[in-house]
Amino acid sequence: xxxxxxxxxxxxxxxxxxxxxxxxxxxxxxxxxxxxxxxxxxxxxxxxxxxxxxxxxxxxxxxxxxxxxxxxxxxxxxxxxxxxxxxxxxxxxxxxxxxxxxxxxxxxxxxxxxxxxxxxxxxxxxxxxxxxxxxxxxxxxxxxxxxxxxxxxxxxxxxxxxxxxxxxxxxxxxxxxxxxxxxxxxxxxxxxxxxxxxxxxxxxxxxxxxxxxxxxxxxxxxxxxxxxxxxxxxxxxxxxxxxxxxx
Amino acid sequence: xxxxxxxxxxxxxxxxxxxxxxxxxxxxxxxxxxxxxxxxxxxxxxxxxxxxxxxxxxxxxxxxxxxxxxxxxxxxxxxxxxxxxxxxxxxxxxxxxxxxxxxxxxxxxxxxxxxxxxxxxxxxxxxxxxxxxxxxxxxxxxxxxxxxxxxxxxxxxxxxxxxxxxxxxxxxxxxxxxxxxxxxxxxxxxxxxxxxxxxxxxxxxxxxxxxxxxxxxxxxxxxxxxxxxxxxxxxxxxxxxxxxxxx
Numbered sequence: 085x086x087x088x089x090x091x092x093x094x095x096x097x098x099x100x101x102x103x104x105x106x107x108x109x110x111x112x113x114x115x116x117x118x119x120x121x122x123x124x125x126x127x128x129x130x131x132x133x134x135x136x137x138x139x140x141x142x143x144x145x146x147x148x149x150x151x152x153x154x155x156x157x158x159x160x161x162x163x164x165x166x167x168x169x170x171x172x173x174x175x176x177x178x179x180x181x182x183x184x185x186x187x188x189x190x191x192x193x194x195x196x197x198x199x200x201x202x203x204x205x206x207x208x209x210x211x212x213x214x215x216x217x218x219x220x221x222x223x224x225x226x227x228x229x230x231x232x233x234x235x236x237x238x239x240x241x242x243x244x245x246x247x248x249x250x251x252x253x254x255x256x257x258x259x260x261x262x263x264x265x266x267x268x269x270x271x272x273x274x275x276x277x278x279x280x281x282x283x284x285x286x287x288x289x290x291x292x293x294x295x296x297x298x299x300x301x302x303x304x305x306x307x308x309x310x311x312x313x314x315x316x317x318x319x320x321x322x323x324x325x326x327x328x329x330x331x
Numbered sequence: 332x333x334x335x336x337x338x339x340x341x342x343x344x345x346x347x348x349x350x351x352x353x354x355x356x357x358x359x360x361x362x363x364x365x366x367x368x369x370x371x372x373x374x375x376x377x378x379x380x381x382x383x384x385x386x387x388x389x390x391x392x393x394x395x396x397x398x399x400x401x402x403x404x405x406x407x408x409x410x411x412x413x414x415x416x417x418x419x420x421x422x423x424x425x426x427x428x429x430x431x432x433x434x435x436x437x438x439x440x441x442x443x444x445x446x447x448x449x450x451x452x453x454x455x456x457x458x459x460x461x462x463x464x465x466x467x468x469x470x471x472x473x474x475x476x477x478x479x480x481x482x483x484x485x486x487x488x489x490x491x492x493x494x495x496x497x498x499x500x501x502x503x504x505x506x507x508x509x510x511x512x513x514x515x516x517x518x519x520x521x522x523x524x525x526x527x528x529x530x531x532x533x534x535x536x537x538x539x540x541x542x543x544x545x546x547x548x549x550x551x552x553x554x555x556x557x558x559x560x561x562x563x564x565x566x567x568x569x570x571x572x573x574x575x576x577x578x
């Protein structure tokens with residue numbers, strides 16, 4: 085649980101290195117000196133480039149899936165199909181859950197099913213939303229901008245939890261306490277994951293052959309990639325080939 | 332978990348009796364026919380009048396204390412010292428927790444300590460609030476009107492949960508997701524309790540000699556009692572002596 089250290093954590097990017105007192109550069113570094121406690125082992129059968137996002141989108145969704153004890157028979161929903169959402173689908177499915185994607189866009193239905201989702205519910209269709217009322221044990225909410233969570237709370241089962249992993253800010257429109265009280269529902273948050281659970285995730289992905297869907301780009305194309313990312317035109321993570329830096 | 336029955340529950344008061352298709356009168360009834368599944372046994376050593384509120388204020392606070400696994404060493408806070416709050420203090424204390432009351436009123440300090448609270452934090456004093464930042468595993472929020480829960484969320488520990496039991500409505504001001512995500516905190520709700528856990532509560536109260544603080548009134552004084560209740564002038568529950576109905 086290093087991510088919840090009461091003394092704060094040192095960000096991989098733009099953090100303040102406590103030994104060098106300089107900025108950290110994360111994966112943009114050519115070399116890095118690391119305490120052995122923070123070194124992870126990537127299973128041999130995983131493609132390194134496709135495994136890279138496991139250390140961010142992967143662990144961010146794995147940690148709440150494990151903390152809220154998702155397993156065989158769990159009913160899990162994922163809000164939003166992006167970098168986080170596509171990993172949440174693969175991992176929840178790998179854990180044996182029945183997985184539903186909430187999306188505003190019917191164009192995502194086939195993609196979600198290809199990734200392993202059992203069902204896709206169009207969140208702008210109120211009849212479709214009603215059909216899954218009271219269904220889910222856990223909802224992983226990956227939406228990174230302000231949105232109304234109340235319609236999703238309605239789809240939680242008794243004792244269900246909605247976990248925010250993408251949106252940092254005020255919950256507006258306001259959260260209504262009535263369904264939370266009358267059906268013992270929770271709204272929670274979760275950030276990234278610790279070293280032990282990240283290793284657990286990597287081992288799990290090795291066993292289940294799970295990696296991120298990626299597109300490899302050269303460093304020189306990063307501005308173009310950024311523009312495409314803003315338009316959601318990426319399936320589902322860009323990975324920079326650092327060798328291109330030398331070109 | 333009868334209180335969370337998906338078919339709804341029949342309220343003790345003003346409910347629709349499903350056999351008689353008439354209104355239910357709860358404790359105002361002179362006689363009542365009950366399915367044996369819904370009959371509870373009050374321990375002999377408890378005063379019947381003082382045990383009566385255990386079936387409402389008692390179980391409403393007991394259920395979340397048990398669901399969120401409060402025990403020896405737990406750090407519990409209670410917001411508001413009324414019928415629910417005073418039971419929450421007694422029960423959390425009985426379970427072995429360290430108990431803090433949040434109150435706006437310094438006049439409640441001695442009362443809370445007499446009930447067993449280890450500490451009282453004045454919620455309008457921001458320095459006092461800061462002194463308990465990140466402290467509590469569980470907060471039982473008994474406040475029955477709209478209020479800002481964000482300052483209380485700050486006092487939750489990593490993995491802590493704030494449970495609403497009193498206020499039904501929109502959470503305004505808006506709940507901010509940042510501390511929930513960065514410290515894996517939850518905001519949840521809970522309503523009353525089931526038959527099995529109510530019996531468990533009664534047995535526990537029998538063993539620990541716990542009852543509600545009450546004031547017995549005659550039926551004829553109910554309007555006066557209602558006025559006093561609106562002014563928070565009750566320590567901490569009125570109990571009507573039903574024999575007075577025959578006067």
